[in-house]
Amino acid sequence: MRDNFFLKKRMNTLYFCLFMLVVTFISIIVTDYDVIKGFTSIPKAVEWAVSNFYPNEKAWNRLPAIAGSLTETLLVSIASTVVAAIFALVFAIAGSHATGVGGFISWLSRSIATLFRNIDVAAWSMILLMSFGQNVLTGYFALFFGSFGFLTRAFMESIDEVSSSSVEALRATGASYLSIIIHSVLPSSIPQLLSWILFMIETNIRQATLIGILTGTGIGFLFSLYYKSLNYNSASMVVMVIVCTIIIIESVSNYVRKVIL
Secondary structure, rough: OHHHHHHHHHHHHHHHHHHHHHHHHHHHHHOOOOHHHHHHHHHHHHHHHHOOOEEEEEEEHHHHHHHHHHHHHHHHHHHHHHHHHHHHHHHHHHHOOOOOEEEEHHHHHHHHHHHHHOHHHHHHHHHHHHHHOOOHHHHHHHHHHHHOOOOOHHHHHHHHHHHHHHHHHHHHOOOOOOHHHHHHHHHHHHHHHHHHHHHHHHHHHHHHHHHHHHOOOHHHHHHHHHHOOOHHHHHHHHHHHHHHHHHHHHHHHHHHHHHOO
């Protein structure tokens, strides 16, 4: 019986791998992708990057302007994430299986979270550009909507995972709904919620670069400006600053997670 189970599992894995190979082969044919040319062009791309994509003296002189745009991007990313987390917590409590009020409200909370989560941040940027134009507010709302959908779903799962038993115990004692939220749900789930918020801040800083290109703001706009004007040295400086910032923030975030979890 056990041998049949493992044999069936291996066969399913084999069928899946064959299916992926067939899909890949069909995709190559449909898109006219030249596999050999794609791999042989890698050395030339590396050679071009080494020859052109590096910061020179003029690029270093632009560092203060790049730092200013980076600060704007960081503040927008953090602000949109924190505000989205507040709204997400309310919707997560309303839609959670452990704390939800049930019925239409729980269904509505989950439906809204699913809708916002399945629309990409870049798509939100394009949608909001029609209403707000190219400005910081467009980037802020794009990050806010994307963060809200993701965090609502993550918060719901965290609350369901850590709060179910304690919520049932307090309900058995006749505690009020507000008391259950304050004395059980929030204390037990706050470490996980903070971890998700930190993860979302990291993600939004990366996303903000792409959004800046679309909305004409922040560090993304500077990169687009330098790159389109063929100023590859300054564009490489922007990339270096973004990478260093993300590494620092990720290190701080990992340290905070170790402390709170």
